Amino acid sequence: MPKKTVVIGFLGSQLDAGQGAGRWEKWRPTVSLVQHEDMVVDRIELLYSRQHTALAQQVQRDVSTASPDTVVKLVPMDVADPWDFGEMYAALYDWARAYRFDPAHEQYWAHITTGTHVAQICMFLMVESRFIPGVLLQTAPPRRQRQGDPGRYTLIDLDLSRYDVLARRFSQAQAEAQDFLKSGIATRNKRFNALIEEIERVAVRSQAPVLLTGPTGAGKSHLARRMFELKKAQHRVEGEFVEVNCATLRGDSAASTLFGHKKGAFTGAATDRAGLLRTAHQGVLFLDEIGELGLDEQAMLLKAVEEKRFFPMGSDREVSSDFQLIAGTNRDLRVDVAQGRFREDLFARINLWAYTLPGLAQRPEDIEPNVDHLLARCAAEMGHAVRFNVEAKSRYLQFARSAEALWSGNFRDLSASITRMATLAEGGRIAAGLVDAEIQRLRWLWEPAGEAPARKGQGSGEVDLTALLPDATLAAMDLFDQLQLQSVLQVCRDCATLSEAGRRLFDHSRMQRSVVNDADRLRKYLMRFGIGWDEVKALP
Structure with a gap:
C-alpha cells in the first residue's frame, strides 16, 4: 500500500x-x-x-x-x-x-x-x-x-548521496585553500601539512588574533599574506594587508607609525598621521617581530585589539579600527613574559591561535618540492627553462638533506641558493660542477664567524698512514703511491659518504665511461691496501 x-x-x-x-x-x-x-x-x-x-x-x-x-x-x-x-x-x-x-x-x-x-x-x-x-x-x-x-x-x-557530493566538494575546496596557503608546493612533511590544514580552517572562520612563531626565514610573513589573500578571496575581509617589522620601530616613531599622531605631538610631527592600525581597518595587520615592541606600545596595542579603539599620539579623542591581528616572532614570548619584557595580558590575548612553523632543516622531505617550486619561479622570471641534470640534482638534494646543511636562514637560504645556480646555469642546465661550487658556498655561509676550518685538500691535515697500514706494507710502497693514497684519504675524510667521495674524486673521468659507479671504483681502490670505508671515517 x-x-x-x-x-x-x-x-x-x-x-x-x-x-x-x-x-x-x-x-x-x-x-x-x-x-x-x-x-x-x-x-x-x-x-x-x-x-x-x-x-x-x-x-x-x-x-x-x-x-x-x-x-x-x-x-x-x-x-x-x-x-x-x-x-x-x-x-x-x-x-x-x-x-x-x-x-x-x-x-x-x-x-x-x-x-x-x-x-x-x-x-x-x-x-x-x-x-x-x-x-x-x-x-x-x-x-x-x-x-x-x-x-x-x-x-x-x-539524502546522504547529496551530502556525499557536497562533502566531496567541500573537501576539494578545503584542499584547494590549503594548497593556496602552501603556494601550490606539494609539501610532504606530515606535521607541516597538519599545521596548514588547521590554519586554513582558522583563516576562513576566525577573526581572532593569530600568533606565528618560528625561526627567521621559516615563512611567517609569507603565510600571513597568504592567509589574508585567502580571506579576501572568500569575501571575509574588505580592507588591505598591512605589514610592519616591529624591530624597525624605535622611540616616538613606534607609536606614531602604529597608532598615528596629531600635529605637534612631538618634535618633527609637522602634520597629522593616521597610523597603520587605521590603515588596516577591515583588513589584516601583520606585526612581525612583535616581541620587539616596547611596553608602552604593547599596552596601546592591547586596547586596540580588545576594544577596536585607541588614542593617537597627542590626541584626546579616540579613533577606531576593526582589523584582524596576525603577529610573528622568532622568540619564545613565554620567556619574555617571565622576564618582564612582554606583557602577560597581551600575550594571553594574541595566543588564542598560536602556530610554530618548523625550519627547513626540520622538513628535509619538503626540500625537493620547494627546490622544484623555486626553479619554476626562476624560470618564469628569466624567461627560459632552468633544470638540474640528474646527477647534479641528486648531489644537491643529498647535501641539502644532510646534517651538514644547517639552513640557518631557512627558505631565504634555499631561495638564494637556487637563484644563484639558476642564474649561472649555462643553457638552462645546472650541472654537477655548479652544484659543487654552491655547496662550498653554503658551507662557508654556515661556518661560525672566526672559526672557519681549512679548505678541503688545502692544509686540512695529512692522513697518518701508519694508523691504517702495517709497517711492512708501507715499507714496500713507493713514495708516489703513499702520497696518492694520502690525498685520496683526505678527500674521503671530508665526505659524508663513500658515494660523495667517489663523485668528487672521479668527477671528470666518469664522462668517458659508459657505466658509472664512483663508489665501487673508490671502494676497489681502497681495498688494494686493505682499507675499508669504516676505517676511513674513524680517522681523526
Missing part, C-alpha cells in the same frame, strides 16, 4: 490571499498543491499566525473544494516576529518535536515557497537535521497566468 503524502507548510499571508470568485484566477501556492493531476496530497499541515485565522479557514475551504479527499489541518503558530530567526526556529522546532511523525506509512514534504524567508530557512534546517523526516517541496507559478494552471513543483531530497 503506497504511503500517504503529507505537506507541511506556512500560510502565505499575501500569496494565498484572495476574495470572491476572482481568487480562482490567481495562483495561490497552498491551493495549487492539490491542483496537480500527477500529485495526490492526503493531508496538509498548515501553519499560520492567529491574526490570519480567517484567511487560513478560507484556504482550508478552497482546498476542500479543489480536492475533497485532502484534509487540511490548521496549526496555529504564534510568533511575535516572523523575521526573528531564533523565535521562528524555536517555534518550528517545538512543533516538530511534539508532532507524531509516521514515516512507515506517510511521506512528508516541507513546503518552502510560503512564509517569510526566515521561516523558509528554518523549514530547510528542520528537514536537513531530520527533525522533519522528509523532503523539500518548492512550488512556482505558471510562466503565463491561466485559470486552473497549478504552476510547477519540485521535490528536493536532502
Whole structure:
C-alpha cells in the first residue's frame, strides 16, 4: 500500500490571499498543491499566525473544494516576529518535536515557497537535521497566468548521496585553500601539512588574533599574506594587508607609525598621521617581530585589539579600527613574559591561535618540492627553462638533506641558493660542477664567524698512514703511491659518504665511461691496501 503524502507548510499571508470568485484566477501556492493531476496530497499541515485565522479557514475551504479527499489541518503558530530567526526556529522546532511523525506509512514534504524567508530557512534546517523526516517541496507559478494552471513543483531530497557530493566538494575546496596557503608546493612533511590544514580552517572562520612563531626565514610573513589573500578571496575581509617589522620601530616613531599622531605631538610631527592600525581597518595587520615592541606600545596595542579603539599620539579623542591581528616572532614570548619584557595580558590575548612553523632543516622531505617550486619561479622570471641534470640534482638534494646543511636562514637560504645556480646555469642546465661550487658556498655561509676550518685538500691535515697500514706494507710502497693514497684519504675524510667521495674524486673521468659507479671504483681502490670505508671515517 503506497504511503500517504503529507505537506507541511506556512500560510502565505499575501500569496494565498484572495476574495470572491476572482481568487480562482490567481495562483495561490497552498491551493495549487492539490491542483496537480500527477500529485495526490492526503493531508496538509498548515501553519499560520492567529491574526490570519480567517484567511487560513478560507484556504482550508478552497482546498476542500479543489480536492475533497485532502484534509487540511490548521496549526496555529504564534510568533511575535516572523523575521526573528531564533523565535521562528524555536517555534518550528517545538512543533516538530511534539508532532507524531509516521514515516512507515506517510511521506512528508516541507513546503518552502510560503512564509517569510526566515521561516523558509528554518523549514530547510528542520528537514536537513531530520527533525522533519522528509523532503523539500518548492512550488512556482505558471510562466503565463491561466485559470486552473497549478504552476510547477519540485521535490528536493536532502539524502546522504547529496551530502556525499557536497562533502566531496567541500573537501576539494578545503584542499584547494590549503594548497593556496602552501603556494601550490606539494609539501610532504606530515606535521607541516597538519599545521596548514588547521590554519586554513582558522583563516576562513576566525577573526581572532593569530600568533606565528618560528625561526627567521621559516615563512611567517609569507603565510600571513597568504592567509589574508585567502580571506579576501572568500569575501571575509574588505580592507588591505598591512605589514610592519616591529624591530624597525624605535622611540616616538613606534607609536606614531602604529597608532598615528596629531600635529605637534612631538618634535618633527609637522602634520597629522593616521597610523597603520587605521590603515588596516577591515583588513589584516601583520606585526612581525612583535616581541620587539616596547611596553608602552604593547599596552596601546592591547586596547586596540580588545576594544577596536585607541588614542593617537597627542590626541584626546579616540579613533577606531576593526582589523584582524596576525603577529610573528622568532622568540619564545613565554620567556619574555617571565622576564618582564612582554606583557602577560597581551600575550594571553594574541595566543588564542598560536602556530610554530618548523625550519627547513626540520622538513628535509619538503626540500625537493620547494627546490622544484623555486626553479619554476626562476624560470618564469628569466624567461627560459632552468633544470638540474640528474646527477647534479641528486648531489644537491643529498647535501641539502644532510646534517651538514644547517639552513640557518631557512627558505631565504634555499631561495638564494637556487637563484644563484639558476642564474649561472649555462643553457638552462645546472650541472654537477655548479652544484659543487654552491655547496662550498653554503658551507662557508654556515661556518661560525672566526672559526672557519681549512679548505678541503688545502692544509686540512695529512692522513697518518701508519694508523691504517702495517709497517711492512708501507715499507714496500713507493713514495708516489703513499702520497696518492694520502690525498685520496683526505678527500674521503671530508665526505659524508663513500658515494660523495667517489663523485668528487672521479668527477671528470666518469664522462668517458659508459657505466658509472664512483663508489665501487673508490671502494676497489681502497681495498688494494686493505682499507675499508669504516676505517676511513674513524680517522681523526
